[in-house]
Amino acid sequence: MSSEHTPPPRQQPTFLTAVAALEAVVADLDDEGFGPALGLVGGLFGSADPSEAAAAGPRLAALLPDAPPFPRAHLAMVVGACVEQGADPVACSGPVLAGLRGALTGAQRLVEGWERTGGGPLPDPEQDDPAEAHERIADPAVLDAWHAHLAVVAWWTLHLWQRAAWAVYAHPAVRTEARGSGVTAALLGLIRRYRGEQHDLKGLAHLAGMLDDEPLLVLDRPTGTGYLLRMSGLSDTFQLHTLLADVLIGGGHLPGVPQDPQVVALARTEFLDGRRVIATGAFNLVAPDGSWLWNEGTPSDIPVVDGVRTLVLDPLPYERSWSAGRFIQEIPGDLRLERVLSPAEAARLLATTAPARSAQQAFGAGQA
Template sequence: MSSDHDAPHRQQPTLLEAVVGLEAVAAAGDDDRFGPALALVGGLFGSAGPAEAAAAGPRLAALLPGAPPFPRAHLAMVVGACVENGADPVGCAGPVLAGLRGALTGTQRLTRRWAQTGGGPLPDPEGDDPVEAHDRVADPAHLDAWHAHLAVVGWWTLHLWQRAAWAVYAHPPVRREARTSGVTDVLLELFERYDGGRHDFKGLAHLALVLDDEPLLVLDRPTGTGYLLRMDGLGDTFQLHTLLAEVLIGGGHLPGTRPDPEVVALARTSVPDDRRVVATGAFNLVAPDGSWPWNEGTPSDIPVVDGVRTLVLEPPPYERSWSAGRLLQEVPGDLRLERVLPPAEAAQRLARTVPAQPAEPAFR
């Protein structure tokens, strides 16, 4: 008679073996087994090495479009974890960002139908029943059962897609490709339309708009000088303002007070502690048409003139200060001076700009 002690010991599969199993389940279209197979992959991720995680990422990302709607968001989270552990971010980003777009579209459907069916507090994904939400929003005259299901799925899983998208957008090649392809513009528009109240997309929007290896032409009106610089990883205009002062005033090119080294370090790579370190404005940042870009905005707001983003520096109309640091602590930032424009070129470019319009505040 055999006993449990006589049974052969089952060796735990590796992460990649579990991925193969999930791929087989997906190929078979077996939605009932997809969740357990995905749970096995997720459970093995913590013990996997970086090489396994890197290899698993693109393979798991390829399964996202065909995955069942609810497990799909959890699969996206595993893909994001793979990217954070070395998987190719560009190879993983497309399905993740497409999934975020789908979830945002679903939430719009849900909030719209919720308002049409009496309004009131929107469902709580942590405590309410998605079936009840589906029954409320589904109506063939307004939203068929399948799209109602996707609306509920989007509302219940949006936070997972947001985190997975952050993992891929943290990488400059993804930001460049998504911006060039128009994916970022679509997502930004969906962020603007979002009216669910449960999510704040400001950080993700700033991350998506970060400019990498981007030239910046700066013209200083008081001195008539010009500078070509290059931006990397700058997520907000406060950060750019500090680094402009460091490079141009600290570098001896413009008069003024050099920023405190701690303020500069916080704008580049340092992580803030509990103290409030104050940065002080050195310029008025002005667009070539005389409008005032917001310090609270992003360097991507700076207009492109003749193929290069162009900014004019003018004396500050009033004293302004802000908390030093970076909006995106995870992203290191830098600004480098590439060349000083010859006086004739600087004068020619300045002649095509408009002085600041005095009625519009730059700091809001």
Template sequence: MSTEQMPSHRQQPTLLEAVAELEAVIATGDDERFGPALGLVGGLFGSADPDQRVAAGPRLAALLPDAPPFPRSHLAMVVGACVEHGADPVACAGPVLAGLRGALTGAELLVRRWEETGGGPLPDPEEDDPAEAHERIADPALLDEWHAHLAVIGWWTLHLWQQAAWAVYAHAPVRTEARASGVTEALVELIGRYRGERHDLRGLAHLALMLDDEPLLVLDRPTGTGYLLRMSGLSDTFQLHTLLADVLIGGGHLPGPRQDPEVVALARTAFLDGRRVIATGAFNLVAPDGSWLWNEGTPSDVPVLDGVRTLVLEPLPYERSWSAGRFIQEVPGDLRLERVLDPAEAARRLALTVPGQSPAEAFR
């Protein structure tokens, strides 16, 4: 058989060629071709060269604002996968976090309209028909069709945006930039307003609020001493509490029992292996105004005083214990001592604070 008679087979495209095809589809506004084009990108992702996955991330992220509303979240998931495989998280984060904001806003609207139209169990995105939910909440007197559409999209796709946002927020430069721009503040406010039981967004909020390379001034009221520390990757105040005890008591700066080395390791980098390890409290954590800072919060709750987050340590009013570990296991935690304040500076700083509330006041 001559070469002219041999059947020809089209060579499989590369990932970046598929990305280029998706870019062309979005440029022409052909929503009918979007699904197949995105499917090709997803199908080629697993076998693509690492450098192609890295290059694809920012290009795909740039397509998110113009992608069709419902399948846009699936594109966001591919962007998140690119970030997890080395794509620039900062270059990808903006459109992903904007999409999360839209989904949160839509989901909040659906929950509100659901309550206004009779309440009952909220729709199950895996089992229920989004068209039926749209019909129920799209009362023309209260909500126009387009906003009803966005509400349904937000509710049905929020879990996908949550996963994509987690992929970018797992990187410190994204957290720093999103905090500085006000994006994190807006997202955390929306998460705080979310009242549906379908999505657990607490972990994402803790991740978004995580501080990196953040100075922390700690004043110990019983001894009148002060310490400047620096914290990174702390996802909850339980973790901060443990590491404060390790650095200050374990380092010989303050009196008290040393923390269990295993508890400290779990607060820094070690992973839980299924056992329940118990951590114990060493101090009462107090804001400069005397209000208590609860372990269930995040280090971002520590107020800024004279340009630096300032925390006061006072004696425990009662014994405290909790399960050791990091709320967000994927991110290692770090707290290190930079310097001990001289007595005059410590006294001056302490003079700007007030003693902590009584237990009765704190529990009001």
């Protein structure tokens, strides 16, 4: 009598076994196997617990330089998701930010190639064929097929690199390291030169340039007083303006009307949740050379003088108001007073500053 044996059920791979399989694919230079292996990693990510995601993040980030160009950005997205689940952001950030740099460079190359070949509307990654874009911008005279391919890949995937970079730049340790190494300066330079309207890079630029645990010297010209403060997580100068008024006027150091507590809370930690709350200006923010510092800018616009960012407060030349809140709501903001300068120290420092420019001069410089 024969007997039938039922084979044991196939065991479902775990997230970390899928990560190991992807590592093997990359080690074997198996570009054709990369997509399916990455698809398995992405498909199992939702079932991974935070400890698995934390362990996988740096391992997956290490694969980015050797991943095939098009799916590389999708791998970066998984790395970013791992960071959001607790993976070490510093350990993951290097390959992610290097990939963003490549994507910005390639996307700008596509824009320039498009202009060189007749201009017109840039390709829509949602609607257009990347092969047609490649054919248009490739220059056979210089055997440019590979650079054209990378430019097309960058254009079609830049939004994914933005999201992955956002995940790592959301952490102060990454911002500090990337700023100290020159990575952020290079990225911001590429963002400033980028001319493709399809990708909005303003938010990422504000996040990347955000300062953390940064000393700020503030000199108030009308009272002749000075203050040393420390700021962290401020994404725009509107936010800094609000918190300066809270700390210095609300703290009783300078005359004026204190900020509305709700406005202050929105500048620090609270979310807008659909509300529209109006903040009002208290000062004119001026650089030591007399040029105005616009609220639409960022605290990184404040110049460094003798190793510390230095800001002069002058009376408001006209009333100002704006919608309260933080440009990047995900990041809490902080500004705290460390010490009040002695009258002699404040007078000495103020004597080195130039008078504020007139409104006409300031607006002319802003439009130049």
